[in-house]
Amino acid sequence: MSYRSLPKVELHLHLEGAAPPSFIASLAREKSIDIDRIFDSQGGYVRGDFDWFLKAYDAACTVLQRPEDFRRLMLAVLEQSAEQGVVYTEFFLSPDFCGGGDLSAWRDYLDAMVAASDEAERSFGIASRGIVTCLRHLGPEAAKPVAHCAAETAGRFVTGFGLAGAEMMYRPGDFAWAYDAAREAGLGLTAHAGEWGGPDMVRETVDFLGCSRIGHGINAVSDHGLCDHLIERGVTLEVCPVSNLVLGAVKDWKSHPIEELRARGLRVTVSTDDPPWFGTTMTHEYEMLERHFGWEEERLRQSNRIAAEAAFCDEDTRAQILQKLEAA
Numbered sequence: 001m002s003y004r005s006l007p008k009v010e011l012h013l014h015l016e017g018a019a020p021p022s023f024i025a026s027l028a029r030e031k032s033i034d035i036d037r038i039f040d041s042q043g044g045y046v047r048g049d050f051d052w053f054l055k056a057y058d059a060a061c062t063v064l065q066r067p068e069d070f071r072r073l074m075l076a077v078l079e080q081s082a083e084q085g086v087v088y089t090e091f092f093l094s095p096d097f098c099g100g101g102d103l104s105a106w107r108d109y110l111d112a113m114v115a116a117s118d119e120a121e122r123s124f125g126i127a128s129r130g131i132v133t134c135l136r137h138l139g140p141e142a143a144k145p146v147a148h149c150a151a152e153t154a155g156r157f158v159t160g161f162g163l164a165g166a167e168m169m170y171r172p173g174d175f176a177w178a179y180d181a182a183r184e185a186g187l188g189l190t191a192h193a194g195e196w197g198g199p200d201m202v203r204e205t206v207d208f209l210g211c212s213r214i215g216h217g218i219n220a221v222s223d224h225g226l227c228d229h230l231i232e233r234g235v236t237l238e239v240c241p242v243s244n245l246v247l248g249a250v251k252d253w254k255s256h257p258i259e260e261l262r263a264r265g266l267r268v269t270v271s272t273d274d275p276p277w278f279g280t281t282m283t284h285e286y287e288m289l290e291r292h293f294g295w296e297e298e299r300l301r302q303s304n305r306i307a308a309e310a311a312f313c314d315e316d317t318r319a320q321i322l323q324k325l326e327a328a
Contacts, residue, residue, distance in 0.1 A: 017274030
């Protein structure tokens with residue numbers, strides 16, 4: 001069956017990484033920036049290994065230079081998500097791409113994105129929130145001004161703090177200062193871990209940073225004790241199956257541990273990560289889970305309920321999301 005009309009909740013979506021290639025190419029032409037190397041002959045993004053992905057991603061972001069660019073971007077991405085049945089989504093947003101970590105500049109970019117979020121909710125019926133995210137490969141010191149931006153703008157839209165980028169650089173505890181600042185501001189905490197790193201990276205992220213959610217987290221499957229620990233702590237995994245396959249974190253669908261994690265009792269959710277880079281959508285993710293693991297409608301609905309429960313939003317918004325999930 002097609003799952004396009006099934007109401008969905010997505011917790012792991014990078015705003016810049018969700019940009020349609022046609023949108024980025026159009027901005028590049030407007031600004032006379034040559035990034036043709038990141039596009040294939042059909043107008044999509046060129047695929048490669050993880051190192052290529054990071055470099056091409058950064059190249060795409062060079063055309064995003066003004067608050068208005070981000071307003072247009074967020075509106076385009078939210079419209080695209082709504083077409084896939086998403087009723088609520090959370091974006092990873094990086095002040096490093098929005099004013100270089102300067103708080104005043106970040107406020108201008110944030111105002112533009114909030115305006116787009118509000119417009120999308122009115123026009124498309126999709127609600128969204130922002131997770132301010134530091135980039136791991138820039139180091140712990142660079143995370144501090146990002147955490148300051150997050151803490152100073154925490155509120156209705158900025159509801160979370162995260163850590164993305166090259167997972168094997170630095171240890172989770174190196175970012176404790178930034179996470180302490182975000183926690184004191186009342187932000188929900190998540191971090192990418194266990195996609196490339198081993199179970200120890202997941203455990204340290206939960207224990208040292210206090211995260212209630214883990215981005216990816218799939219390598220926790222090899223440590224039964226860690227799985228029990230995550231269940232006991234109520235940690236939710238933001239799993240992005242197609243992303244894991246395309247980037248080579250797992251070799252094929254048979255090797256993907258999402259069903260084993262779910263069957264063990266972990267709180268598993270489904271997201272797209274950077275969908276146009278991996279040729280996926282939320283509908284496609286669901287179709288692949290049905291094909292390879294027998295995830296029929298009720299199991300997918302359960303995943304969405306878990307995502308709604310784990311969302312970094314106020315309780316009134318959560319109740320509205322759950323109502324939409326149950327009404328369909």
